[in-house]
Amino acid sequence: MTTRYSTFDTCPPLGVHRTEHACPEHCRGSRRIRHSFEILSTDHRSAARRGLLTTAHGKVETPAFIPVGTAGAVKGITPQQLKETGSVLILANTYHLMLRPGVDVVENLGGLHKLMTWDAPILTDSGGYQLFSLSPLTKIDDDGVEFASHIDGAKIYLNAESATKIQNRLGADIIMCLDQCTPFPCSDSELKKAVVRTLSWAKRAKPAHENPDQLLFAIVQGGINLDLRTHCARELVKLDFDGYAIGGLSVGEGHENMIRTASHTTALLPKDRPRYLMGVGTPADIIAAVRAGVDMFDCVLPTRNGRNAFAFTENGPLRLRNNAHINDTRPIEAGCDCYCCKNFSRAALRHYFKTGEYLGPILVSLHNLRFYQRLMARIRQTIEKNEFADWADEQLKMIIDY
């Protein structure tokens, strides 16, 4: 592992300079940054790797799954319950938080960790994805994006610099460059325009980044056009980011296209930086993407499906509203160590869903998160033992495509 240093000067009496300025009396040079990424082991028969990501709020073992806490909470789940699922790094959405409660409020409270009562690592996205998926009336140009709040229609402008500065102020451990996300399908000319903008915005995000304790990740775009992915990845790597995300996937292109694109992209990224496949995915997506060299994943599937009475199990999905469960005293999954499985029958869960009791969504979300974190632990273990490729082959043959 190479020790890396912040490009920010330190100033003992004042702390880290948040903006570059002359400080001839205090500044004594660069400071060792508080984050690092270390590869602990690699699989011999695939691109899979096991790593340790160190952040200002603790360490994350990779490959890692990141639960989604959109507006500063994983829906219905307390931080204590979330910890018990084995989750370490969690995601919050810049777009939602900048609208409500607003960056000033989060900053006044002492940052996102305080708002969310989460003392472990947090990642914020840049808002790019939501601008294109949630916002009506989005106007985009080479500088940035004007959008109307999906809550009250208020016009808000976001560009490379402001998206970065907002994330500096929110205070997550990992932050993302603003990118232009493309839908699927998308013409090559549109994909190209998005890549050009994403590159230009990444270039501008870097000098705008003012908190050396945060890792800044850039996002590779280009849809499923591998040439554009190559171009985008190479140009971003030249800019030397703390990590690289693969964006614009899991938007309808399908498993094969997704994995081909991820695999192509990871091969272009530096080995010593974490790789993050955004918004992915099913257990099969994750296993295949780890095999392709991906280290991090975030996805709403375990929690959104959990709220809809859909439980992940090693034997395939369980739909808990089904009549089949009406008298079933078994837990969702035998042997599962989650709070739900240790305490509740399928019959009780079915009853909660049928009567609209919110315990149902909570308990199945907890189970699904535990299922995902157990999957990640298994992935890390098989990489460690150099058994990952065989295990993944076997899993992908028999795995249920959720």
Add this chain to the structure above:
Amino acid sequence: MTTRYSTFDTCPPLGVHRTEHACPEHCRGSRRIRHSFEILSTDHRSAARRGLLTTAHGKVETPAFIPVGTAGAVKGITPQQLKETGSVLILANTYHLMLRPGVDVVENLGGLHKLMTWDAPILTDSGGYQLFSLSPLTKIDDDGVEFASHIDGAKIYLNAESATKIQNRLGADIIMCLDQCTPFPCSDSELKKAVVRTLSWAKRAKPAHENPDQLLFAIVQGGINLDLRTHCARELVKLDFDGYAIGGLSVGEGHENMIRTASHTTALLPKDRPRYLMGVGTPADIIAAVRAGVDMFDCVLPTRNGRNAFAFTENGPLRLRNNAHINDTRPIEAGCDCYCCKNFSRAALRHYFKTGEYLGPILVSLHNLRFYQRLMARIRQTIEKNEFADWADEQLKMIIDY
């Protein structure tokens, strides 16, 4: 404390007889019942008493507050979280459970304790209150009540015997006789009719009761007509129930009427049986009713108000949607040991309510339940120390009428 015995014969090889029958070879007489009520201390200047109610699923210190888990769950709260609020005895509604998931299902699962994952005491109401408040097309006669399910309109018939047998099968530790609940205001002739029916149904419920491990409580009705309350209480006491509830209050009659009626009624009830004021109430209601000799209370206030961003504190209510809390880093209540107060700022809670995040309702419900259980602990402590009357006077002078 007088040791009481079940009127049910025991039969060592077969266990407790669920119905009376001849068993000359096995039966060796009566069995000591698994429940008891013991008065530990009484307040010298009021009717308040501190007691210990023993049930088949454990002991309950009285005066006790009983959280409401209508359909087999306290909304959004896991059993583990509920335990942490200091709650011991919880309530579930027979009416809701008989409709969904149905008595057969609950019985097949092994009873209500299994369904709810609650190993401590449970109380079920008889369904009487809901028949009059929730059900359209209720037809009542001297035998029982025909009602249409508020879910699918299906016609269901409930009478003294079936309400008792259903509760035998649900398996709560404390069950209630079917009663006729009256609205407020209500004519004396209507009140009288309801008292006559409530008495007749209680008389029929007793022999129908088939599980000696459950305490069977009768309910005193009579609105705010003290003569009718006297008549109802005296007749019920002759029938010798395990406990007595005061029903038909907290329906709009106001604090003074409620406490006058409760006080009048408790004086007519045997000292050695628990007294339960149903559906009550605010902190002031509870303190005044304890002073009047009540031992048990159930109410949706802490949880329903919690879901509506209303927090109880010693300094009065806190409405967490208010702009005043936007940057407030303080907990709901300084020094409160609940999970919410130990971890979340008012600002975070406000944010959760404003964004519709279900963590808000969960966390404020937890705080409010803890607030109520702390109030009950304080009540028990002041009775123990013979300081209750003074403390109650002081509280009732300054207490905020929620």
